Amino acid sequence: MKYFFKTFIILITIFIAKPLQGQNYKNNITQYKVKLKGRSEKLIDLGDVVSADSMNTTFKAKGYGPVDVNLKSMKKKKMSPGNIYDQVSESTVIVSSAGRCGEVNERGAECKRIHTYPASGYIIDSKGIIVTNYHVVNGYVTKYNTTSRDVLVVMLKDGTVFPVKEVLLADKSNDLAIIKIDPRGVELPALRVATEDAEIGDPVYIVSHPKGYFYAFSSGMVTDKFSEINFGQYRNLMAISADFAAGSSGAAIIDQYGNVMGTVTYTKTLQHxxxxxxxxxxxxAIIPSSVLLKLIKEGN
Structure with a gap:
């Protein structure tokens, strides 16, 4: 009996002393930057892409009809921050233009490297329908983009890269765009969109890619609700205290139940x-989910 008791104590001690398995430390360069460039290059070389020049012929500031999207119903059960991160990160994507600039240096050598400019987006339909910002897509097609005009790509968290096939909706005033990829039969993890706007004081979360820190997590609250004129139209916005930065454009803002309650649009520095x-x-500033749902239902 003494032998059994001693053995039991030793096993318990080992179990307690054994460190718990924590989350892995990701390598933003090898896991995302290198894969984004390498896999975008393969798509460009295969030629199954929509170039900026081609997309620009159909891309517009408004004039789109309703979008056929299979939206899931809202969740109403509170989730822990860790569970929110695990779920939302799987549905958060990297949206980036990619291409070879072709510039010739002073020695006559042509630049053949792939240029990318990662932003954020999120999946709302498992068939490959994704929300991002208008200014993200416009940044690809605009004439001012001279370095990455070969393909607009979407990269999943696991590193899979797809070319954007179509812009389903774009709205300059509200800074929203809905794009389509072909996931080749794979069911993508889609987020649920809140049908009720959040209120000041409600907690919020965001998973995004600020300045190349891919899949960073931040939390805060709704701090304000206001209207402003943008390109000749009034639009409703919210302000939040959760951190985001360049590279977070188009990311989903999530409520405590795991629903999308808004989309990142801009930051504004307030100085003395x-x-x-x-x-x-x-x-x-973020765009409320009610604005996105209205565009999906009615177009612009």
């Missing part, structure tokens, strides 16, 4: 009136 070098706070 007497000294422009002194930043007092950063306003982080």
């Amino acid at each position: 009136s007497d000294d422009d070098s002194k930043t007092q706070m950063v306003l982080k």
Whole structure:
């Protein structure tokens, strides 16, 4: 009996002393930057892509009809922040233009490397329908983009890269775009879109790619709800305290139940009136989910 008891104590001690398995440390360069460039290059070489010049012939600021999307119903059970991250990160994508600039240097050598400019987006339909910002897609087709005009790609968290086949909707005033990829029969993990706007004080979460820190997680709350004029139209916006930055454009803002309650649009630095070098706070603006749902249902 003593032998059994000693053995039991030793096993318990080993179990307690054994470190718990934590989350892995990701390598943003090898896991995402290198794969994004390498797999985009393969798509370009295969030729099954829609170039910026081709997409620009159909891309417009408004004038789109309703979008046929299979939206899932809202969740109403609170989730832990960890569970929200696990779920939302699988549905968060990297949206990036990619291409060879073809510039010739002073020695006469042509640049053959692949240029990419990663932003964010999120899946709303398992058949390959994705939301991002208008300015992300416009950044691909605009004449000012001279370095990455070969393909607009969507990269999943597991590193799979797809070319964007079509822009289903674009709205300049509300800074939203809905794009389509062909997932080749794979059912993609889609997020649920909230049918009720959040209120000031509600908790929010975001998974995005600020400045190449891919799949970073941040939390905060809704801090304001306001309207502003943008390109001649009034639009409704919210402000949140959760952090995001360049590269987060098009990311989903998530409520405590795991539903999309908004989409990143811009940040605005608020400076001291007497000294422009002194930043007092950063306003982080998002587009409410009600705006996205109205565009899906009615078009623009």
